[in-house]
Amino acid sequence: MADAIVSIALQRMAAIIEKQIREEIILVRGVKKEVSYLTSELKAIRNVLDDAERRGYKEKSIQHWLKKLEDTSHDIDDVLDEWNFAILKLQIEGSNNSVVPRQTVCSFIPFSCFGFKEVATRHDIAKKIKGLKERLDRIVTEKDQYDFIVGQPVRESDRVRSTSSLDVSEIHGREADKQSLVRKLVIEDVGQEELNPRVISIVGTGGIGKTTLAQLVYNDDTVIDNFKLRIWICVSDVFDEVRIAKGIVEIVKGSSPNLNELEPLLKCVTDLISGEKFLLVMDDVWTEDYKKWETLKNCLKFGAQGSKILVTTRSERVARMMGSSEIYHLGQLSDVDCWLLMRHVAFFGRSEEDCEELQDICKNIANKCKGLPLAAKVLGSLLRFKDTVEEWRNVLDSEIWELEEAEVELFPHLLLSYNELSPTMKRCFSYCAIFPKDTKIDIEKLIRMWMAQGYLSSNGSEGDLELKGKKYFNNLRMRSFFVEYNGETCKMHDIVHDFAQFLRKTKSYDVQVPDSSLEARKKGLSEANDPSLVSQVKVYRSLFSQKGLLPPSNLFDSTKWFRVLSLCECGFEEIPTYIENLIHLRYLDLTGNSLMIQVPQTICKLYNLETLYLRRCELKEIPAEIGNLIHLRHLDLYSNNQLKELPETICDLHDLLNLRYCILLPEGIHRLKNLRHLPNDYTESLHHIPQGLEQLTRPDIEAIPCGKDRSKLGYLKKLDQLNGSLELQIRLHDEEDALSKPRMPS
Incomplete structure (x- = not known):
């Protein structure tokens, strides 16, 4: 999170300095040294932020240091934005008071042109920048106390490795999912020899039960009878081809190979599976690097027809990279199944009398989990050690993101997905906590809000920010941070929303x-x-x-x-x-x-x-x-x-x-032709509106043959009734839709 805020401040500094150089604007003198210092120190700090944020998750003193860094970075961004606004104001208002065209006014503004207000603004901005330098000095001094490691990655030990074993009595509500996947695995792939082995992926957010479902399928009797070889590999991060190949050999052969090079290991894998029908479960895959997967995939082609690879991942991007023929999006548990799962944990060892007294409270707490099995288990474990009705009610009345147990046991699973994001995507995700739970978020508006916050700018270049925002949204959606996506709106799962709130609290x-x-x-x-x-x-x-x-x-x-x-x-x-x-x-x-x-x-x-x-x-x-x-x-x-x-x-x-x-008056739209970003064929259609068209009734309009005349077609479909209103929906990147599929006025 801090990385994203520091990056925004650095981008702002680079952009404003470039603008001053390009346009030769002199608004703030005497702060070049301070701005240069802020830039170099923020870059140095950014180099240790991976380690700082990883440690700050548990160390309160580092959390406090990160808070001061984020506050200072926000203030740097604000002051630089104020500086940029002052330049913009001088350009616009200066041109409005001058006979010189606006585009030429900005080339050079000498000091003598400044009025009293401009001089006061310049002095105020310079004073603020010097004050920020002093604050950053103290933060840099404190940084050295923590011995941060430059570029520290997420430690491999932070990942919990899965196995194929499970206690079926502890599982609730996945029978239908299991049966559906079993059918997909055992069905014969007639005429699809080129897909052998076929890849099927289970995709869902952290804690939704992907690994549990894979374990259920792996241990199903039908699956056991259908595949001669069953291999379970927990991939996790990083995608280590040598370790994965060694694991396959060890499981099939029954002993660990005395090999450390990838080439002989892959040859050994090929020899062991050649002609054998196998099921390979690759649990918890994160990499999107096709080259890593391709090396292993090529040696798996020698298995017998009907071999399958079952992948669990949080990211649809990973599933697509691996060439999945089917992607199984795992849904939430029902409220009843979530309650049964929580009851199994929370009521362990309690008397029937206690269970009856606490049952209604427990059901309401289970509803807060919104079908996320991991949340039900974590809260069930918390309740197991609560002895009174009042303690149980306190859990019910608390936000999940406020509970220490959620911080220790639940959110680390989501933190793994979060840490895989770029700094900008982290900021975009956490911003969504502003929306109340269960809100249908308008994606178009969300992207424009990200843009307003400065999350989508890059090195001072505006570029196509909307397309960049759409890319970031799709990346987050494909990593299961959003649910109920329909192309225009989406939702966040309540627990994911709690996690976003938690991040904003701790950060x-x-x-x-x-x-x-x-x-x-x-x-x-x-x-x-x-x-x-x-x-x-x-x-x-x-x-x-x-x-x-x-x-x-x-x-x-x-x-x-x-x-x-x-x-x-x-x-x-x-x-x-x-x-x-x-x-x-x-x-x-x-x-x-x-x-x-x-x-x-x-x-x-x-x-x-x-x-x-x-x-x-x-x-x-x-x-x-x-x-x-x-x-x-x-x-x-x-x-x-x-x-x-x-x-x-x-x-x-x-x-x-x-x-x-x-x-209401069609002729009123003609001046829009000068807006340079409107599609050419659309603006052309505005010039050829048939005379008297506004007098036609709806049946008259429908009777006119349009053929390939897109200008007529695009206009006629927007006129819904006599004296009706005209709606112009102009989209830079979807001209075809704007013309051929216009939205009718409501």
Whole structure:
């Protein structure tokens, strides 16, 4: 986690220095040495963060050191963002007050052009940077006390190795899964000789029971009778071809080979399995490196037809890499099976009277596990040593992420998956804890929030951030961090959500929350979903309002650090003009404030804004200065029925990628042709709207033969009724869908 935050700060420094050099902007003098120092020290710290975070998981003093590092890195990012905003403001407002075109104004801004405010801003930023240097000095000094190892990887001993044995009496609820997999394994692969041996993968999140299911299948009588050789190998991490080959030889031959080189070991494997029908279980595979797998796979082809390889992994990417012909996504246990599993552990050795008294509480605790067997076992073990009803109720009333037993026994299993992520993906994952449990997360919005937080930028290059965000999301989804994915929305399993909350607790993301604000410290962290907490907190980066809850009047002046602000359906009649104070804001969602008929002009001073949702309001106009939002990429004005025109300055939004806009007059859309990121064939279609089309009824429209005329087709399908509204859904990377499969107005 700290690595991700440090990386963001380093990227910000590199970007802003590059910008100053490229555009010859002189805004802050005398801090070059301090910025250079911050860069070099953060790079040195980042080299030891693998070891620091591994040890910090258990050592409280290192946790405290990481907290200070993260807070300082956040503050560095904030100050550099403030610096960047000052440059941006000078460019935009300077060009607005000048006859010189905007694109040429930025080439050189001499010191004499600065007014009093610019000089004060420059001095303030320089002072903050020097203060951050002093804080980082102390952190670096403390670092040397811990003797961190540079580039320390996750230790192999941290992984628990599985075996093929199990106690069937302790298993609940996997009979149907077992029978399904047994059928897949014993079925004859007629006409599929080229797939021999066929690979079948069990995929699911940590603790869902993949290894247990593989053990059940491995020990099933039908499987035993069907395969002459059965081999169980716990692969774990790292994928060691020599160790795996040795294990296969040892199991088949019954003795350990006196070989250490891969080549003779593979030859030995080939000789032992040649012509034999085998089942090889490869449990807990992590590697995505095909070259490692290919070496072993080639010698397994000599088994008899019908041989199978059963893989368990947390990642669908791994399953695909291994050429799985079938991927079996393992689901959750039912509430009943989860309860039976917990009861087996929790009630061990108790009297029938005690069991009857505690049964209802135990069932409710089991429901908190949301079908995750490992959680049921861990909480069952915890309850086994609780003697009173009050102690059991305390467990029921606690969040799982607050329980010490979960920290020791449950979360380490999830931590293994987390540690496999890149720093950026760790940050993207932990951010999802801001959403309440069981929330259907809009993937498109989530990616835009990641973008607003700066997680998707790389070395100052914007690139296609949305595609990068989609890639990160898919990586997380394929590693089982998300469930119930349907292409547009997803959910997090409750235990995975608890783990994300736990990470944010131990990694101290409640930055600058006063000790007196315990509720904010518990709920808020660095993001909050309760606006009433904002007045108690100095620094928040995200805020999500609750539906129908009008935020406090001091919302926009109590903190200026928001990157993400979602105030949907909270009863706003008007936005305070001093919203312009939120200079860091990138994402603003005001959807569903149906009493709001206008937005203040000062919203157009949020020069960093990238995403703006104004859906389902009653706006009559958009401020003419909207063209100043030069970084705006996504603008949603859908279902503003009184809004019939866009200002001409909409053409200045050259970075705009996505626009949703309802308009009653078709001729009002022509000025969109100047938006450079709209697909050419789409903008062309806007120029050839048939005259009088808006007067046609729905049957008339359906009767018109469209053929291959995509301009007519793309427009006609958007007109739903007489005097109906036109919805433009413009997508940079999905032009075909935007034209041929438009969404109808609701």
